[in-house]
Amino acid sequence: MKTSVRDGMLARMNRRNFLKTIAASGALAATGSPVASLAATKTFRLIPAKTGFALGQNNAAQSDLWLYNNTCPGPLLRLPQGAILRADVTNKLDVATTIHWHGIRNINEMDGVSGLTQAPIEPGESFTYEFPVNDSGTYWYHAHNMSWEQVERGLYGPLIIDGNDDPVVDHDICLMLDDWRLDNNDLFHAASLGSLHDWSHGGRLGNWLTVNGKSDPEFQVKAGARVRIRLINAANARILRLRLTGADAHLIATDGAPCTPEPMQHVTLAPAQRADLICDMTHDVATLEEVSGRTAYAAGHFVKHPALGAASAPKTSLETRLPAIPSLAAIRRIPIHMQGGAMGNLSSARFDGTEMSLRDLARKHKKLWAFNGNVGDNSRIFAEIKKGSVVSLDIYNDTAWPHAMHLHGHHFWVVSDDPTAELPSGQRDTWLMQPQERASLVFISDNPGLWLFHCHMLEHAASGMGAVLAID
């Protein structure tokens, strides 16, 4: 029964939707010529494979990572807004995998969610993703099968969509941050993958920070340069707090979407979140540090290099046009009570059709978290939503842990009754919920299909903090 709902929905997600989406995107030019009217396709080849890669201080020790095209992070995919991204993927791992295009308002069948929008790509098999990229901004791609292990082992990379009215800058630098758990020999700590303690607490945290696969990389910039810095948090569970000194920085986008430009010295980035900064160098060196812990970790340096000449990008003031939040008068409200985990109040929840004690859920099924008393399960539809509705996910984080809540296929506004809440001015696709926080994630259900809503602390997602929304 449950599966037939899903199969029925999936059957309708066929390639015709792809063509419709391209047509609706405005990618069809006004020339009238069907050949000239097709948006440009850019093709990439992605090969997930086991790769030896050195992490930690001891540069000789090679950890067994799983990477795209043997690089950490995977290759930068960069396209103009309105183009079509095609990715030919051949799985050279010895486990099945998929790729999710995080933050892209994708065609459902290209969303890359294993067991929901596609069958996993088996070892040795190939799969081609092809979809238009209509929103400019900073996105990323990552494995979406056993993500808690595959993303942790390095299956991720940056995805940048260039917009037509992006601010002019001297340098555009993308920084993908991750924390790795290394053992005493500076090797990836594989033995602790899947630790029940991590899953029931804050998720798997690491002890070694990398930025673009390196420790504290240096970037050479022109004197007085205007630099766009794109920050991506690729960690499984670490909430990064970043501080930039030596430059005047303005936040211009959150999760790829424009926001009201505001001066910014510190940025909090939950797992999967992105922040775009426009930074005007005020000193010879600007420094980025991760300051969530007791000691600050150097995360990158931007150093004036005379040979590059002088900066030329004008220091014009930053402006953005933000899409207006829809009227909340006729709204479909979906209350979501988040429960579970260590030190929480969940005593039992429904899983696979039966009510079970949290103890049994943890011991027998490694499930620890629930929405409205249901452990997340991709074969069960949590809410059916009419296409074109204004929807509000009214979330209450009734757990002892923060959670980075991510919605697939849509961007949302964050609304709260709490006058002290710091809300984003633009849209997002991932929102950090503090313990006991309440917030409404408001979106327009304009993208049909089966979409996940889950915590991006990937251990939490694996152990039940997720749900399927069906839009039709």
Ligand code: C2O
């Ligand atoms: Cu970035 Cu469902 O994930």
Ligand code: CU
């Ligand atoms: Cu969580």
